[in-house]
Amino acid sequence: MPPKTARLLLVDGNSVIHRAFHALPPLQTREGIRTNAVYGFATMLQKARDMFKPDYIIVAFDHSKVTFRHDLYDEYKGTRPETDPELRPQFALVKRLLAAWNLASCEVEGYEADDLIGTLSRQGAAAGLEVLILTGDRDALQLVGDRVKVLLMRRGLSQVEVVDREAIKKSYGLEPEQLIDVKALMGDASDNIPGVPGVGEKTAVQLVRQYGDLEGVLAHSREIKGRRVAENLETCADQARLARRLATIDCQAPVTLDLAGCCNQPPDYEAVLALYKELEFHSLVKDVLRAMEQEGGKDPQETTAVRGLSLPDPLTLGSLEELAGLIAGLAGKTDVALELILNGPDYLEAGAVALGLAWEGGAAVLGTAGIQPAALAGTLEPLLQVNPIFHDAKRVLVWLSHAGARVADPGGDTMVAGYLLNPSASRHDLPELCLEHLSLALVEGDSPQLAAARRAGAARLLHRELAGKLQVAGMENLYRRVELPLTRVLGAMESYGVAVDMETLELMGTELEGGLAALTEAIYELAGEKFNLNSPKQLAVILFEKLGLPPVKRTKTGFSTDAAVLEELAFRHPIAAKLVEYRQLAKLKSTYVEGLKPLVNPRTGSLHTSFNQTVTATGRLSSSEPNLQNIPVRLELGRRLRKAFVPHGPGRLLLAADYSQIELRILAHISGDEAMIAAFRRGEDIHARTAAEVFGVPLAEVTPAMRRSAKAVNFGIVYGISDYGLSRDLGISRSEAHDYIERYFRRYRGVKAYLEEVVARARQEGYVTTLLGRRRYLPDLFSSNRNVRSFGERTAMNTPIQGTAADIIKLAMVKIFRLLEEQYPAARMILQVHDELIFDIPEDDLPDVAGLVKDTMEHTLELQVPLQVDLKAGPNWYDLEPYKE
């Protein structure tokens, strides 16, 4: 095998940066620093390095605007617009990137990147190197030679075309050098170089092919057919000669190839990580960490080190006695992290396999597989009292509490802290947070013991970082007073669960089955054939092909068959109404009867939902397995399901407490709108009041229809209204809807001003906040896509309202939980449904607990308007009667 020829990669920095800038959407950091060109440059150059594995790399840049070409021709590049202000600062960032990458760059006063590359390519070729030129500029094709190829970027950044001498011959029938003559004839609008009028690329190529070069063409101008071209060639001869000089890349620029100084060498990893982190190039951070792993060559199994910082080697404990001794010794320490590795995701059922502890300067592990949970819990109890740090405290606390430990509030929870810092992120697991906030890879997949130690160590380090960031962001109180204590509240709610009356559930299932069978028959009859009723696709064929009904609207994949469509079709064919009914019953049967049954824990006879604290972008909780926040209530048939939700045993009942109009009250408060505040203070029906204002009638004359419209407008306001959405909702024309909204804003001027201001501020800051300082970043506001941008604006309007409601009910939950724990331990909070709390309590406690709950919910935070809580109580979730004290 012949010895490998060394390879030199020359990069036209300006060209690649411009390409990247225009090819990519306007990416930016949370602070609004534009990074798309830097990002594109980084990925493009990395791709070239991976694909071609050069031995040497030099990135060349234009230096100043004025070059020798301006001396030849004043108007050179005279039509170029100013560099886009979004792009200009990115050049400095690219240079920082190159420094971190340990790559050579090159610029020389009075020369363009082209000239430097031309010169270096000649020198490289002369030295026997294989030279590759990375650029988006076709002008560089003139540099192609036997040892010089151009990597031409096509279609943005996605494709690279390797152009060599053969390729040019094939597409133009010319040698690379002759491309200069072609350009001299046709000119270059982008550089403001005039060509010969009437000569475009086709003619120019053909002429040069025929006569060899510009001078050859000019010498034979008389022979050229086409009188106009011939004439122009004569009159413009000198201009073409000038153009040729301008188009020629200078291969004699004052620059010398120094191979020792431009090796393709490993980067300064720390610097690259720091810069990527600063620019929020998360995907690239991961690539770098992977590269570091390989570079380091260490087997991750052999070390407990988190890359970049080393964790102390963990002490391996052999028994609970040793653990107890260690915990006694940790008495004075703050900042202890505790991790418990379980053998399954269901922490109400799982067993513990390993325990990890980490503190300042030390760590310890204990394999717990053979240990009685109660013994482990008892040993850990003293440690829990000093409020250790967890990742997902609820999981560990529920397990320990189940095992019999008395648990206290956590001292920290990295999952919750990470969520608060960016609630929109899709993941808040420990490895992801380490990557995001520490730029460290947390390697998993070891033995449970090592994982426990490593995760505890990582959680401890991570928590310091997160706590600092929370303080800077002004979310310390929200974190410590609301979210951290809430972990324990939610854990207790999940553990206790909601008791289910299985007989009622089974009975409903049987009834639904009967109904579905009858409906299925009827629909097959009307359709004239059997088909899968649950398949929208098959249904569409029946409705729109077989029965010839008119399609109403489309989905991405075909004609829609949703409820709104079926409602319209109901006038044309009896099958539509049957289908609506079928869908309703099928939903209830599959999701709510069959879906719930297997989730009822046979030991407790209860449903133990998961209340997820780190899912929603607004600060709300979510509920899953099962979702108990969307149990039907609007339609009677579905509502009856609630009969199956019962208290834990005789002598107990359910108490429901819900906030009345909490979102509109919050809107009144944060907007400061006088009219709305006054209405709430007078205790008026806000929808009726809104109707009176919008329709210009006295309160007493508001009709039910007027109130219904006003209610829809109020909802719309909270969601970030559009006339289109409102018109659809109310079945009115868009202009009528527009009119309603205008009249609304005329009466509630404070609301209008607030909604405008909140969007403007979000644009300024990059995020919106709630009353307790919860944040949501809104990068969509800066999208170049109009729809995405509008979405961002509606989110900016809605999130402070929805999020503040979440703040308030969460704070109330924490307070109520403490009060009940102390005063009415048999009374339990069991569910939260966004603006509503459900309790399972002894009948005897009803008067006291009802008062305590209502009072706490209404006065947990004082707004400019009163908060109103309505109470209901009863033997199940369906049969609730208003409760008066």
Added chain:
DNA sequence: TTCGGCGTAA
């Protein structure tokens, strides 16, 4: 296994 359509809640 994943995605789209659909439907339930606040």
Added chain:
DNA sequence: TATAATTACGCCGAAG
């Protein structure tokens, strides 16, 4: 110019 009013979770069929 044409336009999904916010936030979630779960079931099913169809496509992979």
